[in-house]
Amino acid sequence: MHRVLIAVDESRNSLSAVQYVANIVRPDNVTITLLNILDTPPDLEKQPTIHPFFKSKLQELRGQSGTQLKLMEQVLCDYCSILTQAGIPGENIQTRILKTREGTAKDIISEAKEGQYDTLVMGRRGVSGMEKLFLGSISNKIVKSIKNCSVWVIDKQ
Secondary structure, three states, rough: EEEEEEEEEOHHHHHHHHHHHHHHOHHHEEEEEEEEEEEOOOOOOOOOOOOOOHHHHHHHHHHHHHHHHHHHHHHHHHHHHHHHHOOOOOHHHEEEEEEEOOHHHHHHHHHHHHOOEEEEEOOOOOHOOOOOOOOOOHHHHHHHHHOHHHEEEEEEO
């Protein structure tokens, strides 16, 4: 059984990655995990030096994280539908939402390694030259760092 990890968010590029996998894999010989790394605000409230203004902003961010979680649950449900409509049995599809631990790229790499996946699929996100210079892209970091796993980077179709 071929094990595929698809790193997703709510972007058009992630949708393209899911559609690509749905169209290319053999439904009878694959297990798929849809993975989202949910950005969450850092836990700074216990820091004695944090200003009350920033504490209130952290509360706002936590509220937004809850909204983001609900959105991702719906998006993952939609992605599962695409895969099952392609003939992949529902019991061969798993979804995971993990909170950011070390950073999105490192968290995806850790999941791919721990889950012993054969293939990692993700959408390519377009970043400007300046953003790439300072931040680098998640897909670029993953391609350069991952070991023992094929990586497919899908551009929107």
